[in-house]
Amino acid sequence: MAAAYDAVIVGSGPNGLAAAVRLAQTGKHVLVVEGAASLGGGMRSSELTEPGYLHDECSSVHPMALASPFLRSLSLAVDWIQPPSPLAHVMPDGRAVLLERSVEETAAQFGADGKRYRALMQPFVERFDELIPLLLAPLRIPSSPVLMARFGLSAIRSLTGLVKRFGTDEPAALLAGIAAHAIIPLDGAASGSFGLVLALAGHAVGWPIPRGGSQAIATTLIAKLRMYGGELQTGRWVTSIDELPSARAYLFDVAPRQLAAIAGDRLPKRYRDRLLTFRYGGGVFKLDWALSGPVPWKDPRCARAATVHLSGRARDVVESERAIYEGRVVAEPYTLFGQPTLFDPARAPAGRHIAWAYCHVPPGSPADMTAAVEAHVDRHAPGFRDLILARRITTPGDLEAHNPNYIGGDINVGMPDLRQLFFRPMAKLDPYATPAKDIFLCSSSTPPGGGVHGMCGYWAARSALANVFGE
Numbered sequence: 424m425a426a427a428y429d430a431v432i433v434g435s436g437p438n439g440l441a442a443a444v445r446l447a448q449t450g451k452h453v454l455v456v457e458g459a460a461s462l463g464g465g466m467r468s469s470e471l472t473e474p475g476y477l478h479d480e481c482s483s484v485h486p487m488a489l490a491s492p493f494l495r496s497l498s499l500a501v502d503w504i505q506p507p508s509p510l511a512h513v514m515p516d517g518r519a520v521l522l523e524r525s526v527e528e529t530a531a532q533f534g535a536d537g538k539r540y541r542a543l544m545q546p547f548v549e550r551f552d553e554l555i556p557l558l559l560a561p562l563r564i565p566s567s568p569v570l571m572a573r574f575g576l577s578a579i580r581s582l583t584g585l586v587k588r589f590g591t592d593e594p595a596a597l598l599a600g601i602a603a604h605a606i607i608p609l610d611g612a613a614s615g616s617f618g619l620v621l622a623l624a625g626h627a628v629g630w631p632i633p634r635g636g637s638q639a640i641a642t643t644l645i646a647k648l649r650m651y652g653g654e655l656q657t658g659r660w661v662t663s664i665d666e667l668p669s670a671r672a673y674l675f676d677v678a679p680r681q682l683a684a685i686a687g688d689r690l691p692k693r694y695r696d697r698l699l700t701f702r703y704g705g706g707v708f709k710l711d712w713a714l715s716g717p718v719p720w721k722d723p724r725c726a727r728a729a730t731v732h733l734s735g736r737a738r739d740v741v742e743s744e745r746a747i748y749e750g751r752v753v754a755e756p757y758t759l760f761g762q763p764t765l766f767d768p769a770r771a772p773a774g775r776h777i778a779w780a781y782c783h784v785p786p787g788s789p790a791d792m793t794a795a796v797e798a799h800v801d802r803h804a805p806g807f808r809d810l811i812l813a814r815r816i817t818t819p820g821d822l823e824a825h826n827p828n829y830i831g832g833d834i835n836v837g838m839p840d841l842r843q844l845f846f847r848p849m850a851k852l853d854p855y856a857t858p859a860k861d862i863f864l865c866s867s868s869t870p871p872g873g874g875v876h877g878m879c880g881y882w883a884a885r886s887a888l889a890n891v892f893g894e
Contacts, residue, residue: 427668428454430887433661433685434676434828434866436464440644441493441877442674442865445884447651449894454668455653458660462645464676464826465834466875468636472713472813476777477770479637480825481834482875483761483779484730486624488640489631491876492556499643502634504766508727509630512600513734513803517721520593521728522601522625529626536589543588544626547574547619551627558620559878561854561870562845578616583741585615592736598622599740600732603757605839605873606705606783608748609741612841632729632763636770640875664689664862672891674863674883678703678828678836679848682857682864689859701848701868704839705747706819706832708792709781713813717776718762720804729766733758733780733799747783752790755799756782775812786831787819828866835873836866845870855883856890863887 429451432443439455440462447453461467465481472478488494489503510522523529526544530537547554550570557565558574565571577585582602586595602609602618624630633639645655664673664686675682679698683690690698717726725731735755743757764776771777780796793816801807817825819832828836837843847854847869854869865883867873888894 426671428452428670429892430454430672430674431456431667431670432674432676432865433667434464435462435641435655436676436828436866437466437640437644437875437877438865438867438880438883439464439674439676440641440648441880442676442884443653443880444497444644444647444651445493445881446887447648447653449888451892453648453653454670455648455655456659456661456667457655457657460658462655462657463638463641466637466641468638471711471815472777475772476713476775477636478711478777478779478815479763482637483763484630484632485637485640485875486621486628486630487874487876489628490555490624491559491878493881494877497647499640499647501639501643503631504634505629505631506727506729506766508724509625510601510730510732511725511728512597512732513722513725514593514596515735515739517803519720519722519724520597521724522597522622524626524629526626533589533591533594536591536594539588540594543577544623547623548626551623559871559876561882578619579613580615581611582609582614582618583737585618586737595737596735596740599737600757603740603744603783604759606707606747606833606835607744607838607840609744613844614840616844617839630730632767634767637875661685663687670861672861672863672887674865674887676866676880678830678866679864679868680830681827686857686859686862689862691858694858697849702838702843703786703830703833704835704837705783706786706788707781707822707834708784708788708790708796708819708832709779709817709822710793710796711779711815711817712777712811713771714776714778714810715812716774716810717765718778718800718804718810719806726762726765729761729763731760731762733760733803744783747785750785752782752784752788752792752795754795756792756795758782758796758799760800784819784832786833788832789818789820791816837868837872839872844872847872853886855886861891
C-alpha cells in the first residue's frame with residue numbers, strides 16, 4: 424500500500440521547516456505537523472504584553488540566518504534591518520564597547536590590543552564565506568583543511584584561554600559576552616569557539632533583525648514550502664509515531680528525549696537509552712517589556728545596536744555563567760538585552776517601544792529574576808524602570824511548557840560543550856539517522872547545534888534523501 428507522504432516532519436522550527444523545504448525541493452510530497460497553534464517554533468512573534476506591541480517569543484537577532492549556506496540559497500524575502508553596530512557590551516562603569524561591522528573600527532577601541540584583535544579576526548573575516556560552510560556541518564573531512572586547522576587552533580581553546588592574548592578588559596569582555604550565548608561554562612574547552620564564530624559573523628554579515636519580528640523568517644520559509652507543494656498542519660501534538668500518516672521517512676525537530684518517547688519500540692532500547700543520556704544546558708529567564716520611550720543609556724552609543732550585553736569584565740561574565748552549573752545565580756547576572764523598535768518602530772504604537780532581556784539560570788530554576796534584571800538595566804540606563812508600561816515574565820518552566828524541546832529552559836536543546844559540540848545526540852558518522860531506517864532527527868540536538876540557521880534540518884534531509892530515497 425502506497426505511503427500517504429514521502430516525508431512527514433514533526434515540528435516547524437527553523438530546522439523542521441528547512442528539512443521540509445529541502446525535501447520538497449527534490450519533488451517529495453511533504454507534510455509538516457506542528458503541535459502549537461502557530462508555525463515557526465522559536466521564530467514566532469506575538470503581542471506578549473499589550474495590544475500593538477509585537478514581541479519575539481524566543482529568537483530575535485539573527486547573524487546565523489544570514490550566514491547559513493542553505494537559508495542564503497533560498498533567497499528568502501525577509502527585510503533584514505542592520506543596526507549601525509551589531510552589538511554593544513557595557514563595561515562596569517557604563518561605557519559601551521562596540522562590535523562594529525569593520526574589524527578595523529572595532530580594533531580601534533582597544534589601544535595596544537587592537538593589533539591583537541585584528542590578528543585574531545581579520546584572516547577569518549576575509550575567508551568567512553569559505554569558513555562558515557565548514558562550521559555549520561557535521562564532523563567530516565573539511566574541503567579546506569588548512570583553513571579549518573588554523574581556525575581550530577583558536578576555537579578549541581576555552582574562552583578564558585582565548586582572551587589571555589589581550590592585556591586590557593575591553594576586547595576580552597566583548598568576546599566573553601558573545602561566547603556566553605552558548606550557555607556553557609566559559610572555562611571549558613572549545614567555549615571560545617562561540618565567541619569567535621559569532622563575532623566573525625558580526626563582522627561578515629552583521630547581527631540583523633527581521634522587519635516585523637522573527638515570525639517573518641518562518642513566514643517566508645512556509646511560503647517556500649508551499650511553493651514546492653508542501654502541506655502543513657497545526658494544533659496537533661504528536662505523542663506517538665503511530666498517530667502520524669504513513670510516510671517513507673519521518674523527520675523529528677524535537678529533543679532526543681521526545682524522540683525516544685514518540686518513536687517508542689520503533690527504536691531499539693539501547694539507542695533509546697543513549698538518547699536519554701543526552702545532556703541539556705542551563706535555563707533562560709526572559710522578560711519582555713512594553714515601554715513608554717527609548718532606553719536612556721548612560722552611554723548613548725548603546726542605541727547604535729539592537730543587542731546589548733550587560734555587563735562587566737570577562738571574569739564577571741565567566742563567573743555568572745559558572746554559577747548556573749553550580750545551582751546558583753549571581754547578584755548581577757550576565758544579561759542579554761534587545762531593543763528592536765529603535766530600528767523597527769512599527770512593532771509598537773507611535774512613540775512607544777518594546778524591549779526584551781534574558782539571563783541564564785540553573786536548569787528548571789523557579790527563581791524570579793525580575794528585580795535583579797531590571798535593576799541591572801536601570802544601573803546602566805537610569806530611569807529605565809520608570810518607562811515600563813507592562814511586562815511579561817517567562818521562567819524556564821514556562822519555556823518548556825510552551826515548547827517541550829526547551830527542557831529545563833534550555834533554548835539550545837542540548838549543552839554544546841566539547842563532548843556534545845560535534846557528537847549530538849551521540850557519536851555517529853551520520854548523527855541524523857537512527858537504527859530505524861525511516862526515522863531521522865533534525866533538531867538543534869544534532870550538528871551544528873543551536874541558532875536560526877536551518878542547517879540541522881538541511882543535513883537531516885540530506886541523510887533521508889540518501890538513506891531512504893537513494894539520492
